[in-house]
Amino acid sequence: MKINISKSLEDTNKLAKNVLANLGDKKLLLLQGDLGSGKTTFAKAVAQHLGVEDVVTSPTFTLMKVYKTKHKQFDRLVHVDLYRLDSVGVDELVELGLQEFIDDSKSLVLIEWSERLEKKIENSIQIIFDIKKDKEREIVVK
Ligand SMILES: Nc1ncnc2c1ncn2[C@@H]1O[C@H](COP(=O)(O)OP(=O)(O)OP(=O)(O)O)[C@@H](O)[C@H]1O
């Protein structure tokens, strides 16, 4: 577990780059934390580092967006936001079409509001955002 303090968008961007560089065999990022704590900001930084050219916006009203990347390992970035769902079980993951992306080695999956998952998905990296001050965020990576 690593506790990071971000004092700017630039810091959060660097942290995203660092997480990507240290994925190991993992390809699922579970983002947690309050409204406005920086999850989408982090997701946009991940997209930028993967070479996504489309504009990345919060998928709050669409649940899931799939972006093409220019990355050598990952063909796709799958950006999910579970805010509007109460609880998401294994059946819902399949229903949403998410399970196949989780199982696909060429897709990097990033889930905002992963608190909504009934069970933490195995082999994932948890990233927990906490608002400290106006521009300061504590970001714990486990
Ligand atoms: N150090 C920082 N890192 C990330 N975001 C920051 C930081 N300082 C200030 N901010 C601001 O905090 C806000 C974070 O919003 P963002 O949409 O990323 O949050 P979120 O966690 O995705 O919220 P939601 O749950 O509503 O989707 C942005 O307006 C961003 O500019």
Ligand SMILES: [Mg+2]
């Ligand atoms: Mg968001």
